[in-house]
Amino acid sequence: MRVLLMAYGSRGDVEPMVGLALSLRALGAEVRVCAPPDFAELLGGVGLPLTPVGEPLRPVVKAVVTGTAPPKAEGLAQRVTALLTTAYDAIAPVAEGCDAVVATGLVPAVAAARSVAEQLGIPFRTVAYFPAYLPSPHHPPLPWPGRPLPQDVTDNRVLWDLNAESLNALFGGAVNAHRASIGLSPVDDVRDHVLTGRPLLAADAVLSPWPEPSDLDVVQTGAWIRPDERPLPAGLEAFLDAGEPPVYVGFGSIPVREAEDVTRAVVEAVRAQGRRVLLSRGWADLEPTDDKDDVHVIGEVNQQALFGRVAAVVHHGGAGTTTTAARAGAPQVVVPQLADQPYWAARVAELGIGAAHDGPTPTFESLSAALGTALAPGTRTRAEAVADSIRTDGAATAAKLLLDAIGRERPPVSA
Template identity: 50%
Template sequence: MAAAPDGARPREKEKTMRVLVSSAGTRGDVQPVLALALEVRRLGHDARLCVPPNFVEWVAGHGFDAVPMGVEMRRPAPGQPPAPVPDLITDQFDTLAAAVKGCDAVLGANAHQYAARSVAERAGLPYVTAVYAPVALPSPELAPPPSPGETWEPGRPGDNERRWAATTAAWNARALERVNHNRARLGLAEIGDVLRHNVTDRPWLAADATLGPAPAGLDVVQTGAWLLRDPAPLPAELAAFLDAGDPPVYVGFGSMPLPPDTSRAVVEAARANGRRVVLARGWADLAPVDDGPDCVSVGDVNQQALFARVAVAVHHGGAGTTVAAARAGVPQVVVPMFSDQFYWASRVVALGVGTSASLAGLHAGTLNAALHEALLPGVEATAGATAWDVTTDGATAAARLLVAAVSG
């Protein structure tokens, strides 16, 4: 080894850390943690990701150690009975307990990480829970996400506290016994509140502060949204369609189920507003209703590139889609169906960057009115101005915090 200048001792190479990241859900849940892992690696460190089996190949293709955990989140096959669901809590404990070996910190993405904190506790490692929406954090300021089939209203402080108490009881009834059974297997003490144990006393909020500010009165680290940069070009057929006319309406609902006549309703509504349509097929298989040249359907494409070229984005209100549209400065029509989607719809309306429509009774007439409102010049101007306030470095900020948690 060469001598150090001025006789100083040679500087030892900084130890590379590895973070274990646990994620469950659909692509919208996994994509942000992949963005985080890429930033961790850019800082000279490494990550191991535990993800649903159908995302293992995608994550591994970016050069990470990818471990299957839980069940595949795929569109149900027509006419096929649902596959048996294993004990997902025990599966998380077993998978993460094996995957944590050689890691220096653990991060659980979303509140449904039943094992990650316990595994980190058993290993003596720093741990953090990150959520993607303020409504996931128990707070008097916001009501909890609704149960499937229910809608959501922000509520009032007293009422919100009652609703969070009911939500906490439901989480405990569903999971507390199994969590404590598995904690006992690790030699850990029982807990009394699954939800607050999972969320922790100081969670991270991986959401943009303009779109989704942290609830007041909570000790929350708001990093900004974790955006996966996508350099992929748009497919040639789509690019040609965009070049052939005025900016179209984008319609996409991701992994959400939809009534069978949704394609016709959105196409008719767009035509009533004099707009062409890009249909993102998604799990509902949205498709053109005729051979008209004013409509095209696409699979998974680069939303960042596409949204920059559309007049309005009609979508389900997923956290990732909402921030992508806001960042592009495009007006939005949000049709929420599940969980935090109602919260994001309320924020789009509150910020004046779009409107929302209810899935119940959704038809060409209601969509026509929603599109007309979203296409007003004032909404377009507000969406364009708001885009400048949307931060893009949330994953970088979170990666730096992780490294500091280990090295500090």
């Protein structure tokens, strides 16, 4: 059996797919992966060849988030069309001979993946990494840039109807024009077309439960976690052994505005708590602002091995980092920047396993208050209790469900 996985987005979109890929491979399936070229090393490290989709994403994301992107000559419709075409052209050849397609990421890329599956007549699944991405009467949708939710509307079903209208306005014309160009019929509702009626929810039911009753037949599998057996670098081990557990600070594959000011505020707030700092460069390119020896800078490391040895984790609130810290029983301070990150910040606070920073721009004062909560003994006790309840078999569960579904749904082989 052969499965194509497509993830067009940041590392938070791609790494869970690696966890699923390894579980599928353990069950005997062949796996092919399409993703931005930024993640060739990540995939190559576990023996998964990458078919790249488009140009490297990191410089684009950094320019957009930090406000340094040059003005685009083309409009939104042209950019959506370009991504649809680029994604389709990358995915279609790799999908030949596959038995199913699983996709996540930006709407145009997922729409292209579904078109490929439709042309081949094979099963298609969309995956979400947090509940609020999926329509529900129990929560509102995330606001789209330039399309804020109306303040006077509180009915979630009405808000989700407006969300569908927004996505049709943003993507409908380009999606249907592309579908027509490859011989497919138009769709009336881009959002529902991309999500399907039975999406996968790769999130832990304790950290982020799916509320019922629901209008969708959501299959919550638990988070998809890539097994990571890499040892920590010798320099990091030496730093950890040289004193009390430090506070980890990193924003993953999310750039931040005014990175130097943010770094200075975070480091000084951690020092004020009497703690050392582990500073992860990440896509924010964090670097120390002085040469004191209580700050150790790291690159890509095994967070599963690291987070159980730190006093707290200060991060952006991506699904993967939140889940990894929660599994390790490490208190968290979430400084959300965009997308799903405010959701995860709220969940960390609601569960009592850390603090949600108010807004994306930390100051010494705001971080000091949040760290005071995270480093309190009661928060550590609560975080360790929650860690014991988090499932670790989400990717294996999803792989088995997916292969069983493919066996039921794929067309019979003609004699």
